[in-house]
Amino acid sequence: MSQRLTADLIVTGAAQLVTMAKSERVPRIGPELRELSIVRDGSFAVANGRIIAVGSRDHVFAAVSASAQTRKLDVAGGVIIPGFVDCHTHTVFAEYRLDEYEWRVAGTPYAEIAARGGGIAKSVEHLRATPQSTLLERTRQRVYSAIRHGTTTIEIKSGYGLSLEHELKQLRVVRQLRDELPIQVVATFLGAHAIPPEARSDREGYVQALIHEMIPAVAAEGLAEFNDVFCEVGAFSREETERILRSGQRAGLKARIHADELTDTGGAELAATVGAVSADHLKKTNDQGIDRMAKAGVFGVLLPGTSFGLPSLDFAPALKMVEAGVRLALASDFNPGSSTSESMPMMTSIACSHMRLSPAEALSMATYNPAFVLGRENEVGSIEIGKRADFLVLDGQDYREVMNHFGVNPVARVFVSGREWDRTERHRE
C-alpha cells in the first residue's frame, strides 16, 4: 500500500464542491458542458500547492494524513469552484477611453469615433506616451482586481504598441507580472492588432516588420507563447493574417485569431486551415466556419463583454456552436475601449442572459475548457488530483448565484496554489 501524503491544507464543509473533474483530460463539448462533477458536502486536501485528494470528507481523511501543521478550512455550507481561467485579455493599457464611452452609448458609429482619432489608435497613442514603470503599476492593480473577482490564470496580449519598442515594453510588463505573482500569467504577442498610424501608406512594410523584425525579437526574448492577429476589414486581411501566423508558428509561437467579430471574413475557416489554437469573437461566423472549427478542434473563445460594452445586442451564436460540438471557452476581452471589465463572473452572467448558455455551460467555459486554450490543462481549470489548488469560496449556497446575482462580486475568498490571496493587497513597493 502506498504511503499516505501529509496534507498542508484540508478543506471541508462545501455544500457544493464543483470539481469540474472529467474521466479523460479532454475539453468538454456539447452536452458535457453541463456536467460539472459536483460533490455534496465535499472535501479536498492540498500538499505543496497541489490537490492530493478530493471527495467526501470521510474519503479525504482516509486518503491523507494530517500533522500539527495541517491547516483546516471549514467553509460551513459554502460553495467552492475552480479559479477562473481568463484566456483572452488586453490588460496592459494606459487608460480607459471615457470620452468614447459617452459617444458609443449615444449611438455614434465606430467610423466616426475613429475619424475623431478614437478606437485602438487612441490607445496606441496613450500607451506609447506611458513609461513601462507606470504601465506596470496600472496593470498590476488591474490584475489584483481580476484576482479578487476569482481569476487565477490570465492571458494578456500586447497590441497597443505597434512598434518593436512599444510592443516589447508591453510584453515585459506581462513578464514582470508573471514572475512576481502567484497566479499563472500567459503572454500573447498581438503586434498585428492594427496598422499603426505611421504605416498607413505602407501596410506591407508593417507586415514585413512583423514577420522579419518583431516576431523574431519576441521569440528570441521568450516574451510570448502565442501570436494573435486581428483579421478584420480595416485591420488585417485573410492573406496577411495567414502569413503572420505562419511566421509566428515557425518561431515557436502558437496561433490565435481575432476572427469574424464585425464582419464574416472567413476567420474561423482560416483558424482551421493554419491549425490555430483558437478563433476568438466569432459574432459573424458562418455555418461552414463553425463546422470546420469543430472538425479541426479549434477552440471558439466567446467574448460577450465586448457586445455588452460596445453596446450592441449582437452576440456570437453560442448555442449553435455547442450543438455543433465546437470546443468553447468564455473570456473577458478586458480592454480600455469595448469590454471594460475584468470580472469573469460578469462574463458568465452576460453569457447566460444574452447567449442563452446555461449556468453550467458558462462555468465549464470559464474554468475547465479555457485551461486547454492556454495549454495549462494539466495545471489548472478543475479541482483534480495533481492540479494546482486554485479555488474560490463563493458567497451563497449554489454556484448559479455567480450568474444570477450579477453586478456584484460573488467571490468571498480566493486561493492560489493552496494559499489564500490577501484581498486587501493593493501595492507592493
Ligand SMILES: [Zn+2]
Ligand atoms: Zn481581443
